[in-house]
Amino acid sequence: MVHLTWLPFELHPEAPPEGISRDAYFGRARSERMHSHLQSIADSVGLQMHSRDVIINSRRALGAAEFARERGKFDDMHHALFKAHWEGTGRLEDVGDLVRIGGGVGLDGDELRSAVEEHRYDAEIDENRRMASSVGIDAIPAHIFGRRYLILGAQPYDVLRQVVDRVAAEE
Numbered sequence: 282m283v284h285l286t287w288l289p290f291e292l293h294p295e296a297p298p299e300g301i302s303r304d305a306y307f308g309r310a311r312s313e314r315m316h317s318h319l320q321s322i323a324d325s326v327g328l329q330m331h332s333r334d335v336i337i338n339s340r341r342a343l344g345a346a347e348f349a350r351e352r353g354k355f356d357d358m359h360h361a362l363f364k365a366h367w368e369g370t371g372r373l374e375d376v377g378d379l380v381r382i383g384g385g386v387g388l389d390g391d392e393l394r395s396a397v398e399e400h401r402y403d404a405e406i407d408e409n410r411r412m413a414s415s416v417g418i419d420a421i422p423a424h425i426f427g428r429r430y431l432i433l434g435a436q437p438y439d440v441l442r443q444v445v446d447r448v449a450a451e452e
Contacts, residue, residue: 283445287359289343289406290413292421293336300335300374322435331369342366342373344402345383348393357386427451 293301303312316332323330342362349358361382365371371378376397383393396402413423417431424432424441427448432441 287346287355288409288413289347289402290418290421290423291338291340291343291406291410293338294340294410296336296338298338298341298374300337303334303336306336328367330367332367333369337366337372337374339373340403340406341376341379341397343406344397344400345379345393347402347405348396349383349386349388352388354386354388358383358388361386 293306296306303316306312307315319332320330346355346358346362349355362371362373365378365382366373371382373379376394379397380390380394384390413419416425418433420433422433422435424444426432426444430444430448432444
């Protein structure tokens with residue numbers, strides 16, 4: 282049996298709350314290559330992805346997800362946040378959008394707003410980043426299987442399946 286635990290990882294803690302231009306951060310040519318590559322992967326598996334021209338600071342969204350975890354709504358919130366970000370219907374750096382998204386999965390908007398604005402989960406987000414860095418995680422997605430196999434980056438299903446089978450065989 283596979284047990285999955287999503288942990289927060291702030292990919293760009295150096296980005297200001299309002300974000301930073303992708304072209305300014307990566308350079309125009311690299312930014313365009315990355316966008317093209319990501320879009321071709323998304324198209325190949327039927328995902329709708331509208332990449333914004335801004336690298337966001339995800340701290341607020343990660344805090345909102347942790348708030349949802351405490352209330353038993355993490356999976357719903359996690360999916361709603363991804364959908365809002367990649368389909369272009371939400372700005373995850375905006376507290377108002379986070380409250381709207383959280384309300385859509387049954388979270389109390391006022392409580393969610395307070396948790397995000399009070400930075401209630403910052404210590405947890407920082408600790409998870411330190412732990413991730415200590416095992417070589419510096420990108421997303423990152424998967425650790427059986428506490429011993431690290432797979433970085435978007436990988437084909439077959440790669441992930443092979444690792445799951447290997448862990449199962451070892452147990």
